[in-house]
Amino acid sequence: MSDVKAQLQExxxxxxxxxxxxxxxxxxxLVRHRKHATAEEIFDAVNRTNQRLSRATVYNALHALVESGLVRPVAGEGAAARFDATLDRHHHxxxxxxxxxxDLTWFDLPSKAMQAAAGGRSVRQVEITLHGICQRCARGKTKQATASV
Ligand SMILES: [Zn+2]
Ligand SMILES: [Zn+2]
Incomplete structure (x- = not known):
């Protein structure tokens, strides 16, 4: 079967x-499309291939995936939460x-500094979000508030 199927089963x-x-x-x-989609967008997409799924069913499935750590919400200020599969590590x-x-290519953090900052806490995962101006905006090619995913 496809790589995605094996990856998901694992x-x-x-x-x-x-x-x-x-x-x-x-x-x-989420794995195939590599989008940072809202719950609504995920429902629409999944519903397109399987009409029998209710919104509640899809939302519950999404919630269970977040609880298990296979999916994470991506921080987006003032916007609806967007979701991301965590099967391959990356920053944002x-x-x-x-x-x-x-998505940014994964880079490791200096573990000594991280451990010092965390103190006695046990760290399960690390994610870094960089904020700034994207390349398209820096070139002045996008107008304000035309968020694209
Ligand atoms: Zn991502
Ligand atoms: Zn931008």
Whole structure:
């Protein structure tokens, strides 16, 4: 089968989250499309291929995936939460001007500094969000508030 399918099955096994068709569909869509989509956009997309799913079912599936750590909400100021699969590690860049969220190649943090900052807390995951002006906005090619995903 496809790589995505194997990757997803491995992810469900690793986290111990019970795999249901709805959870699979939601996670597969996020992995394949690499978008930072809102719950509404995820519902629309999944609903297009499987009309029988109710909104509540899709939202519950999304919630279970977030709880398990397979999906995370991406911080976006003043906007509806956007969701991202966590199967491949990456950081984010959020544009102050157009609000676009871009994936950045993963880089490790100096673990000594991180441990010092965390003190006695146990760290499960780290994510970095850089804020600034994206390349398109820097070139003046986008107008304000035309957030694209
Ligand atoms: Zn921008
Ligand atoms: Zn991302």
């Amino acid at each position: 992810a469900f096994e690793r986290t111990g989250l019970r795999q249901t068709p709805q959870r699979y569909d939601v996670l597969a869509w 860049f959020i544009c102050d001007r157009c609000g676009s969220i871009e």
